[in-house]
Amino acid sequence: MIRIAIDVMGGDFGPDVAIPGAAKALERHNDVTFLLYGQKSKCDPILAQYPALREKSVFHDCEVSVSMDEKPSQALRRGRYVSSMWRAIEAVKLGEADVAVSAGNTGALMAMAKFCLRTMARVERPAIAGIWPTLKGESIVLDVGATIGADSQQLLDFALMGGAMARALFDIDRPTVGLLNVGVEEVKGQEEVREAGRLIREADLGTIDYRGFVEGDDIGKGTVDVVVTEGFTGNIALKAAEGTARQITTLLREAISRSFFAKIGYILAKSAFDVLREKMDPRKVNGGVFLGLNGIVIKSHGGTDAIGFASAVDVGYDMVHNGLTAKIENDLKIYHARRLPPPAPEALVADEE
Amino acid sequence: MIRIAIDVMGGDFGPDVAIPGAAKALERHNDVTFLLYGQKSKCDPILAQYPALREKSVFHDCEVSVSMDEKPSQALRRGRYVSSMWRAIEAVKLGEADVAVSAGNTGALMAMAKFCLRTMARVERPAIAGIWPTLKGESIVLDVGATIGADSQQLLDFALMGGAMARALFDIDRPTVGLLNVGVEEVKGQEEVREAGRLIREADLGTIDYRGFVEGDDIGKGTVDVVVTEGFTGNIALKAAEGTARQITTLLREAISRSFFAKIGYILAKSAFDVLREKMDPRKVNGGVFLGLNGIVIKSHGGTDAIGFASAVDVGYDMVHNGLTAKIENDLKIYHARRLPPPAPEALVADEE
Numbered sequence: 113m114i115r116i117a118i119d120v121m122g123g124d125f126g127p128d129v130a131i132p133g134a135a136k137a138l139e140r141h142n143d144v145t146f147l148l149y150g151q152k153s154k155c156d157p158i159l160a161q162y163p164a165l166r167e168k169s170v171f172h173d174c175e176v177s178v179s180m181d182e183k184p185s186q187a188l189r190r191g192r193y194v195s196s197m198w199r200a201i202e203a204v205k206l207g208e209a210d211v212a213v214s215a216g217n218t219g220a221l222m223a224m225a226k227f228c229l230r231t232m233a234r235v236e237r238p239a240i241a242g243i244w245p246t247l248k249g250e251s252i253v254l255d256v257g258a259t260i261g262a263d264s265q266q267l268l269d270f271a272l273m274g275g276a277m278a279r280a281l282f283d284i285d286r287p288t289v290g291l292l293n294v295g296v297e298e299v300k301g302q303e304e305v306r307e308a309g310r311l312i313r314e315a316d317l318g319t320i321d322y323r324g325f326v327e328g329d330d331i332g333k334g335t336v337d338v339v340v341t342e343g344f345t346g347n348i349a350l351k352a353a354e355g356t357a358r359q360i361t362t363l364l365r366e367a368i369s370r371s372f373f374a375k376i377g378y379i380l381a382k383s384a385f386d387v388l389r390e391k392m393d394p395r396k397v398n399g400g401v402f403l404g405l406n407g408i409v410i411k412s413h414g415g416t417d418a419i420g421f422a423s424a425v426d427v428g429y430d431m432v433h434n435g436l437t438a439k440i441e442n443d444l445k446i447y448h449a450r451r452l453p454p455p456a457p458e459a460l461v462a463d464e465e
Numbered sequence: 466m467i468r469i470a471i472d473v474m475g476g477d478f479g480p481d482v483a484i485p486g487a488a489k490a491l492e493r494h495n496d497v498t499f500l501l502y503g504q505k506s507k508c509d510p511i512l513a514q515y516p517a518l519r520e521k522s523v524f525h526d527c528e529v530s531v532s533m534d535e536k537p538s539q540a541l542r543r544g545r546y547v548s549s550m551w552r553a554i555e556a557v558k559l560g561e562a563d564v565a566v567s568a569g570n571t572g573a574l575m576a577m578a579k580f581c582l583r584t585m586a587r588v589e590r591p592a593i594a595g596i597w598p599t600l601k602g603e604s605i606v607l608d609v610g611a612t613i614g615a616d617s618q619q620l621l622d623f624a625l626m627g628g629a630m631a632r633a634l635f636d637i638d639r640p641t642v643g644l645l646n647v648g649v650e651e652v653k654g655q656e657e658v659r660e661a662g663r664l665i666r667e668a669d670l671g672t673i674d675y676r677g678f679v680e681g682d683d684i685g686k687g688t689v690d691v692v693v694t695e696g697f698t699g700n701i702a703l704k705a706a707e708g709t710a711r712q713i714t715t716l717l718r719e720a721i722s723r724s725f726f727a728k729i730g731y732i733l734a735k736s737a738f739d740v741l742r743e744k745m746d747p748r749k750v751n752g753g754v755f756l757g758l759n760g761i762v763i764k765s766h767g768g769t770d771a772i773g774f775a776s777a778v779d780v781g782y783d784m785v786h787n788g789l790t791a792k793i794e795n796d797l798k799i800y801h802a803r804r805l806p807p808p809a810p811e812a813l814v815a816d817e818e
Contacts, residue, residue, distance in 0.1 A: 247712050257647055260655050294610055294700045302613050302697055328704025332712040344655055345698045347647045349705040351681025356706040359600050359685040360713050363744055367737035377733025384720035384727035391716055 113143055114432050115210050116425060117203040120150030121177035121196040123215025123414045123421070127155045130215065133412075133421025134169075135162040140422075141429055147209050149174050149196035174199055178224075180217045180414055187220035188227060197221060201228045204407035211428040213399075215412035215421060222258055222402065222411075229405040234444045237262065238404035239270050239343070240411065241277055242350055243397040243427070246334030252278050253331060253339045256400060257347035267291065267308035267340055268315060273403040274338035275320035276443050280434035281427075282337060286319065290326030292341035292349070304342075315450075319443045357392055395420030399427030401436075408436060466496055467785050468563050469778060470556040473503030474530035474549040476568025476767045476774070480508045483568065486765075486774025487522075488515040493775075494782055500562050502527050502549035527552055531577075533570045533767055540573035541580060550574060554581045557760035564781040566752075568765035568774060575611055575755065575764075582758040587797045590615065591757035592623050592696070593764065594630055595703055596750040596780070599687030605631050606684060608696040609703045609753060615695035620644065620661035621668065626756040627691035628673035629796050633787035634780075635690060639672065643679030645694035645702070657695075668803075672796045710745055748773030752780030754789075761789060 116137075120130045127150055134146055146169035148155065159166050174196040178187045191198050197216050203209035205228050214221050222238070231238055239255035254274045255262065262270065271289050278287035291312070293305050305325075312322050326335050328349060341349070368374045378385065390396070398420040400411040408431050412424035469490075473483045480503055487499055499522035501508065512519050527549040531540045544551050550569050556562035558581050567574050575591070584591055592608035607627045608615065615623065624642050631640035644665070646658050658678075665675050679688050681702060694702070721727045731738065743749070751773040753764040761784050765777035 245712075247715060260647070292701060294613070294697055328701040328706075329708030329711070331705055332708030341701075344647055345701050348645060348681040348694075348698050348702050352684055352702040353681075353705045353709040355682030355685030356709040357713060358682070359598075360710060360741065360745060362600060364737065364741050367740040368734060370740075371734075371736050374734040374737035377730040377735070377737070379730065381721060381724075381727040381730025381734060383724050384717065384730070387720040387723075388713065388717050392713060 113145055114141070114429055115145050115147060115208065116428055117147040117200040117209035117212040118149065118425075119197045119200040119212065119214035119216055120148050120155055121174070121216070122221075123412065123416070124180060126150070126177070127158050129416065129418050129421050131155065131158045131162060131165065132418035134425060135165040136418055136422035137425035137429070138165050138168060140426065144429060145169065147172065147200070147203050149199045149203075151175065151177060151196070172199060178216050178220050182217060182220055184219040184223035187217070188223050191220070192224070192227070198224050198228065201225050201407070201409060204409070205229055210432040211408040211410060213410045213412060213425050213428050215414050215416065215424070217414065218257060218400075218411055221409065225402055225405055225409045229407040229409070232404050232406055232440070232444070234448055235269050235273070235404040236266050237269075238402055239273065240400045241274055241403050242346075242400050243281070244331055244339075244350070244353075245392055245397050246332055248334030250282070250397065251331065251334055251337055251339060252281070253341070253346055253350065254403065255341065255343040255346050256350045257343045258402070260342070260344045262304065262342035264304045264307035264311050267304065267342065268311045269404065270340045271312050271320060271322070271338065272317060272443050272447060273440050274340060275317070276439040277401060277403060277431070277436060278337045279319070280431055280436040280439055283434075284337065286321045287337035288323050289320045289338040289340060290323045290330065290336035292339055292345065293325035293327065308340075315447060317443070317447060319446070396423055399424035401427060401431060403440065408432060466498055467494070467782055468498050468500060468561065469781055470500040470553040470562035470565040471502065471778075472550045472553040472565065472567035472569055473501050473508055474527070474569070475574075476765065476769070477533060479503070479530070480511045482769065482771050482774050484508065484511045484515060484518065485771035487778060488518040489771055489775035490778035490782070491518050491521060493779065497782060498522065500525065500553070500556050502552045502556075504528065504530060504549070525552060531569050531573050535570060535573055537572040537576035540570070541576050544573070545577070545580070551577050551581065554578050554760070554762060557762070558582055563785040564761040564763060566763045566765060566778050566781050568767050568769065568777070570767065571610060571753075571764055574762065578755055578758055578762045582760040582762070585757050585759055585793070585797070587801055588622050588626070588757040589619050590622075591755055592626065593753045594627055594756050595699075595753050596634070597684055597692075597703070597706075598745055598750050599685055601687030603635070603750065604684065604687055604690055604692060605634070606692045606694070606699055606703065607756065608694065608699050610696045610700035611755070613695070613697045615657065617657045617660035617664050620657065620693055620695065621664045622757065623693045624661075624665050624673060624675070624691065625670060625796050625800060626793050627693055628670070629792040630754060630756060630784070630789060631690045632672070633784055633789040633792055636787075637690065639674045640690035641676050642673045642691040642693060643676050643683065643689035645692055645698065646678035646680065661693075668800060670796070670800060672799070749776055752777035754780060754784060756793065761785060
């Protein structure tokens, strides 16, 4: 049984989306149970419409909900211990749930997850990994906004954790990994990125196949399974790409609606448009995975619908089912065991004499 | 007369694209002359096919061409004073041309342009401004890769120069400007970006309408006329968006080709697709503008065709025609005149007594 804790109040639509979303995910998995955290009075009438879900879940009444525009510090102050968001995460910490899913605001969710679950012993900073539709299928991009800036060691951690996630999600032995940069020459780019490239190459991680630098347009091509970058650039790249996809859809819809023949053509070509929509559907790749914490937390898009929320639950299910945390811990252990220990202070002194 | 210097050897296709491209641009402007820099033996046969262009241009034979994969330092060493790239830029410096256009490699072109033209007196670092198709029309995004990293003062310079370019390109009085960031809250984002936001607000530049932070998806929406960011993020955002556009086109083409009805539908809806293609055509928005140098240099995409190259020439024409350099210099002058001079050292000493 996989136990999924859900912050039912998170997101723009709260229980109106989270409950039908969880119900939809339940249809696909018969080995899950849910822990639902939310305001009972608001959730009960909705839950009543999904008897299958109600049967497989335990409801926990929480009076406090974190709002979408609350600042992380404020959310922590007001919502720690008591909010639906906190308690869903805490269920993971207490071992009552295997994963927590929330469509709540990213900053607050990350702040609470860090505070409650703590960062893994050998990881300096957590990352949010996004799933990106590509020409070849899907790739993982991280960090898409957990923290601003990352030094070379942190980028190496991201490469390692992203690799573990790719193995859990795509079922491949040794995922290819690239570092996002502005040029493919070794001389170009940020100092930390160049240094990270050197570190990753030298670490010679058996769990990933490091392919060097990749550029912004390599993400959509699916050049590598895992694209590593720091959170500021990753977030902007993700949103710029989402914006472009929306822009093209809007322009095409407008253009089609302007001509009678185009409308007929659209109907005839609908199968093709459906394939495209299916492949680029942001709801299908919904679910940012928090990596590097002592427990799995999945962030769903705040504005998604039940289909999208169900995808986020699916991602959580896959991560647990395929042992994400154990994979990351294992990879970290191997990496750190192989690193040369730093020289003892006495050795340094002896050397100077 | 607007005099346009062209590095005919630049780009993946050299004179095969640059010469027909220039000829195409000439059809649209009857007040231009060209200075063509290239290898005479290679260019002569092509130029012979464009008598109108040949009549309006002076050809300068250059034995050295900078290759697309040459490192900036190497290109400078080998190509300074003698290459077609250098000499096109130098024509601007010597006052023989009003603008230089090249499809050559970006790093080499920027290195030569900086070396030859020098950075403007009050600008610390140049930027490359790209033109981005949006839902509302077009926006300017800078820096898309001139330099990695930018401090807050440099970001302010970019805002000012981007504003001047928007006035020259879009014919609007007071363009809206946004700073690219990962959130709209004032507390989020990189230190330099937050500081730049404060500086721009305080500077209260009359020439731009500063709208605060924008996110990655605001670029495609056309939320502001000018999007300001540092070169690493700008370059990756640009390429990620280009990659997404290409990805959608490819997926749609594949999907259509798989079904007979979809093919018929495509033919009927062709007008709509043409509108979309027209609006998103990367060739139409070809032309990165180097800002902050003592002279205008336009970088064309290396892999573009004659239509794309002609667009880059058009951008150069517009920039000269609408007095880009004078606008930037004027805005800088106003800004610096309004800045409070730093207190004299004596004043500080007196204050402490």
